[in-house]
Amino acid sequence: METTLQAGAKVSSYEDAVYRKVSWRLVPFLMLCFLIAYLDRVNVGFAKLQMSQDLGFSETVYGLGAGIFFIGYFLFEIPSNLALHRFGAKVWIGRIMVTWGLLSACFVFVETPTAFYTLRFLLGLAEAGFTPGIVYYLSCWYPSHRRAKIMAIYCMGSPLSGIIGNPLSGFLMGSMGGIAGWAGWQWMFFIEAVPAVLLGLACFYYLDSSIAKAKWLSDDEKQVLERAKAEDNKAAGPEARVGKVFTDPRVWLISLICFCYVTGQYGITLWLPTFIKSTGVSDPVQIGLLSAIPYIAAIVTMYFFAKSADKHRERRWHLIVPCMMGALGFLALPWIMHSTALSLVFLSIAAAGILTCSPLFWSLPTAFLSGAAAATAIAMSNSIGNLAGFTSGYMIGYLRDVTQSGSSAYYMIAGMLVLGAFAIWTLPAKLVNR
Structure with a gap:
């Protein structure tokens, strides 16, 4: 009995070592890719501080352009x-990054709402x-x-x-305005697009499309990974046909959660x-420094929630609590916008909760689906969920124009987060807690 336990411990220790090797190889590079992807997706929020005034864009025009992506x-x-x-991942992810980097650089030439809408739409396609x-890709490894913690690090x-x-x-917007006749927001778009193209080209050489093709792994290490993957797929059940994903109520439910x-x-x-x-800060550099604070809070929260979720193999309450943190943060904002310090406290609570949802959420679809069906369910839930980027961006801009206040927009976001928490609560625990 003791010998069996020792053998099991050795196998577990070796498996942990193999996964550490995989993580050091893949996760920092993919996290860097995501950092650049997210920067190119949302830097329009910073550009707005100058671009809207330079080009005469209203809050609604900006919100529609931000959302049409x-x-x-x-x-x-x-x-x-x-x-x-x-x-394969290295071909397709590389293609995505090069294309969106080139399109992001083209925002330098935006002069009209139509050009703004068109480029944002094409950026979304790319x-x-x-x-x-x-x-x-990570679910294949x-x-x-083991996935919640890895997804938290990636996210x-x-x-x-x-x-x-x-x-x-x-800094770019505050210091580079007027150089070569470009405004600060134009330089920001151009400079921040370059890393996407370079990382996209690197994907073709750095990433492996499967475990079997990874030359940096030994045959024994590949067998460990393939065995763990096979056992996980077995627990998820037989691979479903892609067409059945669209009629699976579980996929529609997690799509609603993602949307919220x-x-x-x-x-x-x-x-x-x-x-x-809107709290009274006007300098772009100061706004940039202050807006980093909520993201610092989010990083700490994401890591500890994901680590706890993997340790206890529990997903539902680890998702419900961050959703309610986000709702609390937005509900408080209308009452404390007179104070920059208090606003940052509740924006930090909101950001910590909301951004923690993402890595925990992505363990849901692969808990009950595998193969091409899992790829389709992930894409479906993310595509439906990201329609919230359109409705959220447009509605916030529209409500701010109509009411000349952000309060109604904050309440709308808080309500959606509460709905999301309720939807998570309806998920059967046995479906996702493994």
Whole structure:
């Protein structure tokens, strides 16, 4: 008996070592890709501080332009993820990054609302499939009980883009205006697009499309990973046909959950500079530094919630609590916007809760689906969820124009987060807690 336990411990220790090797190889690079992806997606929130005034854009025009990105994202996301499943990660993710980097640089030439809408729509088309593609790619390497922590580390690219990108954006806009005849916001778009193209080219050489093709793994290490993957797929059940995903009520439920928390996510990421400015701060550099604070809070919260979820193999309450944190933060904002310090406290609570939802959420679809069906479910839930980027961006802009206040928009976001928490509560625990 003792010998058996010792052998089991040795196997577990060796498996842990193999997964550490995989994590050091894949996760920092993918997190960096996500950081750049998120920066290019939401830096329009910083550009708004100057671009709207320079080009005469109203709050509604900005909100529609910020949100229309997600229409293109929605239309092409499922085809994009199926293409990744067919052609391999390094080819498809590399293609996505190069394309969106080039399009992001083209925002330098925006002069009219039509050009703004068109480029945001095309950027959504180009980036479609990136996040669900990475989620599916990581699910091919990690079993479900290791995935929440890994997804949390990967998703730290989002708050890191705020910590690094917001001060950088504020600096570029505040210091480079007038150079070569370009405004500060034009230089920001151009400079921040370059890393996406370079990282996209690196994907073709750095990423492996499968465990079997990873030359940096020994045969024994590959067997450990393949065995863990096979056991996880067995627990998820037989691979479903792709067509059945669209009629599976579980997939529609998790799509609703994604829609609700993403409403809050883009309420934070697209409008955070505007929220801080409305408390009385006007300097772009200062706004950039202050807006990094909520993202620092998010990084700490994401890590500890994900670590706890993996340790206890529990998903529902680890998602419900962050959703309610986000709702609390937004409910408080209308009452304390007179104070920059208090606003930052509750924006930090909101950001910590909302951004923590993402890595925990992505363990749901792969808990009960595998293979191409899992890739489709991930893409479907993310595409429907990211429509919230459109509705959230447009509705916040519209409500701010109509009411000349952000209060109604804050209440709308809080209500969606409460709805999301209720939807999570209806998930059967045995479906997702493994």
